[in-house]
Amino acid sequence: MGAERVIVVGAGMVAQRFVQSLREQDEAGRFEIEVYGEEQYAPYDRVALTSFFSKAGPEELLLGAPELWDDPLVTLHRDTRVQRIDRKAQTVSLDNDVERTYDHLVLATGSSAWAPPVPGVDLPGVFMYRTLDDVAELRDWVRARQAIVGRPVRGAVIGGGLLGLEAAGALQSMGATATVVEFANRLMALQVDDSGGEALKSLIQRLGVQVKCGVATSEVAPDADGNAGTLKFSNGGEQLVDVVVFATGIRPRDDLAREADLPVGERGGILVDSACRTEDPSISAVGECAASESDQGMSIGLIAPGNTMADVTAHRLLGGDEVYLGADTATKLKLLGVDVASFGDAFATTPGALEVVYSDPFSGSYKKLVMTDDASVLLGGMFVGDASSYATLRPMVGAALPGDPSSWILPEGQAERPDLELPDAANVCSCNNVTAGSIRSAVNDDGIHDLGELKSHTKAGTACGSCLPLVKKILNTELEKSGIEVSEALCEHFAMSRTQLFSAIQVAGLTTFTEIIERFGSGHGCDICKPTVGSILASIYNGHVLSDDRAALQDTNDRYMANMQKDGTYSVVPRIPGGEITPDKLLVIAEVAKEFDLYTKITGGQRIDLFGARLEQLPDIWQRLVDAGMESGHAYGKSLRTVKSCVGSSWCRYGVQDSTSMAIALEERYRGLRSPHKLKVGVSGCARECAEARGKDVGVIATEKGWNVYVGGNGGFTPKHAQLLVEDVDDETVFQVIDRYLMLYIRTADRLQRTAPWQEEYEGGLEAIKDVILNDSLGICADLDEHMTHHIDTYEDEWKAVLNDPKRLAQFTSFVNAPEEPDPSLAYVTERGQRRPATTAERTALVHASSTSTSETESPS
Amino acid sequence: MTATVPGTRHGLVPVCSLDDLVTDLGVAALVGDTQVAIFRLDDGSVHAVQNLCPFSGANVMSRGITGDRGDEPTIASPIYKQVFSLLTGKCLVTMDKEPVAGGPDLAVYQVSIDNGQVMINLAGGE
Ligand SMILES: Cc1cc2nc3c(=O)[nH]c(=O)nc-3n(C[C@H](O)[C@H](O)[C@H](O)COP(=O)(O)OP(=O)(O)OC[C@H]3O[C@@H](n4cnc5c(N)ncnc54)[C@H](O)[C@@H]3O)c2cc1C
Ligand code: SF4
Numbered sequence: 001m002g003a004e005r006v007i008v009v010g011a012g013m014v015a016q017r018f019v020q021s022l023r024e025q026d027e028a029g030r031f032e033i034e035v036y037g038e039e040q041y042a043p044y045d046r047v048a049l050t051s052f053f054s055k056a057g058p059e060e061l062l063l064g065a066p067e068l069w070d071d072p073l074v075t076l077h078r079d080t081r082v083q084r085i086d087r088k089a090q091t092v093s094l095d096n097d098v099e100r101t102y103d104h105l106v107l108a109t110g111s112s113a114w115a116p117p118v119p120g121v122d123l124p125g126v127f128m129y130r131t132l133d134d135v136a137e138l139r140d141w142v143r144a145r146q147a148i149v150g151r152p153v154r155g156a157v158i159g160g161g162l163l164g165l166e167a168a169g170a171l172q173s174m175g176a177t178a179t180v181v182e183f184a185n186r187l188m189a190l191q192v193d194d195s196g197g198e199a200l201k202s203l204i205q206r207l208g209v210q211v212k213c214g215v216a217t218s219e220v221a222p223d224a225d226g227n228a229g230t231l232k233f234s235n236g237g238e239q240l241v242d243v244v245v246f247a248t249g250i251r252p253r254d255d256l257a258r259e260a261d262l263p264v265g266e267r268g269g270i271l272v273d274s275a276c277r278t279e280d281p282s283i284s285a286v287g288e289c290a291a292s293e294s295d296q297g298m299s300i301g302l303i304a305p306g307n308t309m310a311d312v313t314a315h316r317l318l319g320g321d322e323v324y325l326g327a328d329t330a331t332k333l334k335l336l337g338v339d340v341a342s343f344g345d346a347f348a349t350t351p352g353a354l355e356v357v358y359s360d361p362f363s364g365s366y367k368k369l370v371m372t373d374d375a376s377v378l379l380g381g382m383f384v385g386d387a388s389s390y391a392t393l394r395p396m397v398g399a400a401l402p403g404d405p406s407s408w409i410l411p412e413g414q415a416e417r418p419d420l421e422l423p424d425a426a427n428v429c430s431c432n433n434v435t436a437g438s439i440r441s442a443v444n445d446d447g448i449h450d451l452g453e454l455k456s457h458t459k460a461g462t463a464c465g466s467c468l469p470l471v472k473k474i475l476n477t478e479l480e481k482s483g484i485e486v487s488e489a490l491c492e493h494f495a496m497s498r499t500q501l502f503s504a505i506q507v508a509g510l511t512t513f514t515e516i517i518e519r520f521g522s523g524h525g526c527d528i529c530k531p532t533v534g535s536i537l538a539s540i541y542n543g544h545v546l547s548d549d550r551a552a553l554q555d556t557n558d559r560y561m562a563n564m565q566k567d568g569t570y571s572v573v574p575r576i577p578g579g580e581i582t583p584d585k586l587l588v589i590a591e592v593a594k595e596f597d598l599y600t601k602i603t604g605g606q607r608i609d610l611f612g613a614r615l616e617q618l619p620d621i622w623q624r625l626v627d628a629g630m631e632s633g634h635a636y637g638k639s640l641r642t643v644k645s646c647v648g649s650s651w652c653r654y655g656v657q658d659s660t661s662m663a664i665a666l667e668e669r670y671r672g673l674r675s676p677h678k679l680k681v682g683v684s685g686c687a688r689e690c691a692e693a694r695g696k697d698v699g700v701i702a703t704e705k706g707w708n709v710y711v712g713g714n715g716g717f718t719p720k721h722a723q724l725l726v727e728d729v730d731d732e733t734v735f736q737v738i739d740r741y742l743m744l745y746i747r748t749a750d751r752l753q754r755t756a757p758w759q760e761e762y763e764g765g766l767e768a769i770k771d772v773i774l775n776d777s778l779g780i781c782a783d784l785d786e787h788m789t790h791h792i793d794t795y796e797d798e799w800k801a802v803l804n805d806p807k808r809l810a811q812f813t814s815f816v817n818a819p820e821e822p823d824p825s826l827a828y829v830t831e832r833g834q835r836r837p838a839t840t841a842e843r844t845a846l847v848h849a850s851s852t853s854t855s856e857t858e859s860p861s
Numbered sequence: 862m863t864a865t866v867p868g869t870r871h872g873l874v875p876v877c878s879l880d881d882l883v884t885d886l887g888v889a890a891l892v893g894d895t896q897v898a899i900f901r902l903d904d905g906s907v908h909a910v911q912n913l914c915p916f917s918g919a920n921v922m923s924r925g926i927t928g929d930r931g932d933e934p935t936i937a938s939p940i941y942k943q944v945f946s947l948l949t950g951k952c953l954v955t956m957d958k959e960p961v962a963g964g965p966d967l968a969v970y971q972v973s974i975d976n977g978q979v980m981i982n983l984a985g986g987e
Contacts, residue, residue: 492930514903524903526928527937527944552885552927556939559924564939568919615924816877816888816899825896825913825920840918840961 004031006317007092007102009082009256011037013046013303014287015108016063018310019074025318026073033074034100036092038081041132042069047303050166052135053173054724056687056701056708061132085260087280104317107257107270107278107285108310111250111301115158120220125228126244129167138245142174145242152177154240156231158217159247160187165335167245168209172336179210179239181231186213191331191342192366192382199359199366199384203338206364220244252289252299265291269299274323276313284313294326302327304431311433328430330394332387339387344380344397345370353379358409360385367409369393369401376400391470395426395436422474429467434460436474443478451475452757468760490751491528494521498676498751502536511541512549531555532751535638538674539746540787542794544801545674546808557636560812561798562618563609564636567826567837570618571611572598574625575633575671578645578663578683579606588628592621599834605642605680607635612835614822616814622799632799634672638752640679643667644692648685648702655685657702662731663691666700669735672795673742676749676758680714681738694722697755698738703727707734711741712759712766720756723766726774739788740773740781873973873980882907882979887923887936892983897970898923899979900947902934908947909970909981914938915952915960922967936967 006022008015019033037043044061052061069076081095091099113128115121125145127138145153155171157164160182168178180187186197187204201211216234220241223229231239252269262278263271269291276284276292287306291299300306305327315322330343348355352373359366365385371378378401383390389408393401399422401408422428424437442448442458451472455461461468488497494517496504501520510516513533517525525533534553538545545551545558557563562570574589589608593600596617598610613621622632635641643666646652648659663683673679682693683700693699699710705728713722726737749758759766771777802808813819827843828835838846876890882901889912890897896912900923912920917940925939927947934947943965944954950967971982 493928524927524929524934526930526935527926527942530926530928549885551883555926556924559939564921564924566917566919566940568917568921568924568940811883811886814889815891815896816881817890821891823896823920824891824894 004103005101006031006033006104006106007100008033008035008106008108009092010108010110010253010287010289011035011039011043011076011078012108012110012287013043013063014110014306014310015106016043016068017307018106018108018286018314020064020068021311021314022317023068023071023074025314029073031073031104031317035074035076036080036082036094037076037078039131039133040079042066042076042078044132046130049129049132049135050170052132053139053170054727056689056703058132058136082256085256085283087260087283090282103282105283106313107283107289108287109253109256109289111252111288111299113246114249114251115246116217116248118217118219120222120228121246123220123222123228124226125242126220126246129163129245129247130250135170138170138243139174142171142176142243146175149242153242155179155243155245156181156239156241157245157247159249160184160211160213161190161247161249162188162333162335163247164245165204165209167247168204169336171243171245172207172209176243177210178208179212180204181215181217181233182211182213183216184213187211188340191333191340191346192384193347193368195357195359196340196366196368196382196384199364200335200338200340203364203385204336207336207338209336250288250301252291254289257283257285257289265297265299267291267298269297271297274325275316275321276309276324277316284316286310286313292324292326294324300327300329302329302331304328304433307431308433328427330430332383332390338385339383339390341383341387341390342381343390343394344378346380346382348379350379356405356409358406360411369405369409371401371405375405378405391467394430395422395428395470399423399426421477422470428470428474429458429460432459434458439471439474440478443475444482449475449479451761472761490532491526493517493523493525493529496520498532498536499748501532502539502747505533505536506540511537513537513553514549525553527555528751531558531638534558535674535676542672542791544796544798546798546802546811551808551811555637560615560618561632561802562613562636565611565837568615568823569611569826570613570615571609571635572613572618572621572625573603573607573609573633573635575631575667576607577667577671578643578660580660580664585628585630588624588630592624595624596621597835599836603635603642605635606644607633607642609635612828612837614814614826615812616820616822619803619809619812623803626797626800626803631797637674638677639672639674640667640670640681643670643681643683644696645683646685646690648683652685654688655702656704657685657707659683659685659691659700659702662700662702662707662734665731665735666738669792670738670742672798673746673791675742675746677752677754679742679755695719696722698722698741700734700738706730709734709737711769712756714754714756723759725766725770736785737773740784741769743784743787744769744772744780872984873971873975873982875975875978875980877979879907879974879977879979885927887925887927889920889923890981892981895983896920897981897983898925898936899972899981900927900936902927902947906934907972907974907979908934909972910936910945910947910950910967911970914940914943915963915965915967916941916943916955916958918961 043063045063082092084093091101093099113130128134142153153176155176156179157167158181160180168180171178187200218234219232220228221230228244231241254264254270257270265271270285272285272290272292274294286309291297309324312322312324332341348370354371356369368382370380378396422436426436428436448454461471489495530553562572593610599612601609603609643663645659645663649655680696681698682691682696684691684693685702694710695713695715699722701708708727709725710722711725714720815821827838829838829842874892884903887898887900897909898912899909901907912922914921921939925937928935935944937944943956945952945967950969952965973980
């Protein structure tokens with residue numbers, strides 16, 4: 001166990017980062033870490049607090065890998081407040097009267113929400129907006145009021161900054177009205193100027209939120225029941241309310257430090273040097289509670305600087321000498337769906353600075369660049385409504401901007417944008433502090449040529465993800481420079497990407513590989529383009545995978561419609577929609593397994609896998625299934641695999657919807673659908689999520705009112721949780737949005753690209769995909785719907801079709817000159833009562849043991 | 862037992878009729894103890910190689926995808942997707958894997974078509 005004890009006060013975002021960083025770097029296990037947090041939760045993502053209103057439960061907001069808290073060198077004490085620090089004794093006292101000694105103390109106490117001392121701030125119905133408990137209480141209150149008042153709940157938010165606008169969005173999402181009251185003369189006064197504030201105000205009003213600027217709140221007056229009832233303003237105005245949220249600012253929590261006589265900043269915050277040390281060398285402070293000399297003794301209310309402080313402190317405890325250089329206050333936010341971003345000298349305070357402004361009253365966007373007096377060097381910028389150039393321009397601060405600055409803020413296509421070459425020192429990922437130089441070095445020196453690997457290697461783009469387009473661009477530029485072609489080409493036969501080929505084939509209406517390669521490619525094809533074309537043809541026209549010239553295009557498993565195993569035999573997985581099966585059908589499966597001596601195993605997708613079927617046995621096995629009213633299943637290939645589900649409301653005490661019926665409907669709808677990669681779907685009957693649906697490409701989770709649909713999850717090599725697409729929708733809408741999501745994916749994804757990376761790299765990300773699917777922003781929904789309907793209408797039992805077609809059936813023989821003869825090289829041993837392929841050593845032994853040689857034990861020639 | 866299959870280790874052995882071969886869809890044949898994979902390509906040519914995949918040890922080459930690399934006709938193993946020349950048997954793409962036993966290349970067998978019959982010569986194989 002660690003020789004030195006580190007105590008962390010506060011279990012918030014920065015505490016989490018510190019513990020993770022120290023555990024990653026402290027390979028020798030020198031430090032034992034105790035974390036004390038007064039909240040009842042493990043560290044959670046406060047930045048994403050507003051998403052609480054669209055999530056199934058608070059656990060979805062938890063930060064980082066849960067294993068961190070299982071680490072024997074880390075103990076997390078929730079619900080425990082640190083009361084006092086005794087610097088001489090090097091102890092902290094807890095609220096349960098326990099004292100703990102420390103070798104190093106790290107203060108990560110964050111901030112608390114602050115409200116002006118107006119009468120009525122403590123009435124029932126008045127809330128702060130800082131913690132999970134705050135938002136949970138707010139939600140309960142709004143729901144309860146809703147039930148009582150029988151009209152939309154009247155909501156008001158005091159404060160028109162980031163938190164206020166988020167709170168207004170939350171009120172609206174619960175069906176309440178929202179009025180934002182701001183004391184300053186504009187919204188987001190810290191991030192945008194007057195014109196930007198005007199633009200923001202009108203964009204937000206379009207969304208139905210009322211905005212009052214330049215108005216001070218003087219009182220919250222109670223109604224007859226003593227709850228918050230009326231807001232009174234200093235200009236004499238009044239407004240009726242049922243709920244009020246104060247988002248009027250934060251104050252660093254420096255009280256522990258003050259009481260221990262540690263110096264604090266003028267405007268609060270524990271004073272630290274650039275290595276995050278307080279005056280006491282064994283006490284550090286990080287995150288929002290700290291006021292660093294690198295930030296002129298001010299505390300910064302953003303997460304990125306806190307993360308850097310956490311890393312610096314962990315590094316220092318291990319003897320490192322990194323320092324914190326001060327905050328990059330550049331921010332990009334999405335408020336009620338409106339982009340707001342500012343960076344650098346956004347308010348043009350540099351003497352002689354020039355402002356280049358573009359504002360568009362129709363779209364409501366406002367964009368501004370701040371340049372040096374000769375318009376050559378970029379100093380800063382501000383975006384409201386459209387922040388698409390933010391990721392590219394932010395790292396350019398202090399560098400010469402080639403070309404006409406206005407080209408960067410005019411709508412795309414109106415002016416030619418020059419190619420930018422970022423300086424090495426430019427900070428590309430401000431969340432994790434990754435420079436353009438370190439990304440280039442990862443590409444050139446460490447030979448990383450893949451975006452996914454680049455992300456995990458450099459950490460760039462792994463937090464908020466807004467820099468990903470830029471990271472990808474740097475990667476491609478570097479690859480091009482070193483002569484590595486970043487070709488979109490599928491293979492040597494097709495110079496196009498899968499996406500391009502898909503639309504080319506669709507538009508030209510071609511149906512055979514020969515026509516397609518003649519028209520769009522060259523040569524005879526290969527094992528890369530043939531299956532791709534096979535899959536595209538199946539996606540566009542459906543039709544049998546073994547029809548006409550298609551059989552020769554199919555990849556290993558599709559070619560014989562079963563799953564090829566390592567010894568060349570196949571496994572068969574009978575379709576069991578939704579995992580629901582009658583005892584009679586179970587018996588059929590058992591009989592088939594026995595008769596053909598198939599190794600039997602239950603799969604992770606709630607199906608039964610039968611292994612060891614020889615090629616020539618497949619038709620007989622399928623026939624047995626067909627006779628019993630079943631079909632084989634697509635447990636293979638790039639297609640829908642299974643729809644996993646829990647039992648749901650028909651049996652489960654907790655279920656709120658019938659997840660099994662939903663799963664069966666989905667499996668029957670999408671079975672046989674060919675796609676760029678495998679597709680998995682899960683359905684859970686309530687938020688307990690027993691089917692692990694959020695680990696699937698499409699996850700459907702029951703709610704009291706209907707279903708939430710999540711997309712883009714996967715297990716495997718880089719596990720991803722699926723993201724929310726729509727919530728509380730009915731069955732029909734579930735089908736409709738999934739139809740469209742899957743079709744859009746099938747049409748536009750790369751070869752072998754799963755849904756998670758596809759939706760990450762889709763231009764504009766999930767938001768853009770939502771726009772296409774829910775708002776028909778590309779005008780293609782009718783087409784997507786029709787395409788899926790065609791698939792559903794033309795689905796046939798592929799296996800039965802083979803059984804009925806002697807020509808296709810002829811393919812299922814072992815040897816052209818000995819059709820019934822089993823492959824003599826197959827050899828098995830028995831383990832736990834079933835057979836499995838013999839290992840090389842076992843085969844040799846088998847051959848020696850039986851020199852009389854039966855066909856089962858002969859070794860390959 | 863493999864006695865049902867006629868054939869010797871030397872000389873041309875008939876295995877099937879040309880009509881049994883569908884363009885680009887390989888078949889396996891048993892010649893004595895040896896498993897052979899036979900392919901008919903869209904230019905009408907017929908090729909035979911060992912059916913044993915060197916990288917997996919399974920007899921599956923006949924179930925792979927045909928194609929070309931440059932002008933060289935190829936066959937890809939269905940198990941780990943190595944690509945081999947149908948002319949020389951040489952492994953062109955190893956997919957960063959090692960063969961389970963022996964070398965990475967396939968034996969190629971001489972094929973002749975006689976009166977609509979496909980004849981294989983195992984002795985010619987190397
Ligand atoms: C709604 C909302 C939206 C936000 N959006 C953004 C954004 O878009 N971008 C951005 O950069 N930032 C955003 N922030 C700010 C960001 O959340 C904070 O900068 C970040 O959480 C600071 O982390 P921290 O660990 O310093 O403090 P916190 O996360 O607040 O953690 C401090 C923890 O310490 C505990 N604690 C305090 N004193 C004690 C004690 N004596 N004993 C035990 N425990 C104690 C507290 O209960 C708290 O859990 C947002 C904040 C909110 C509330
Ligand atoms: S997810 Fe809910 S409904 Fe389904 S089994 Fe679990 S608890 Fe029951």
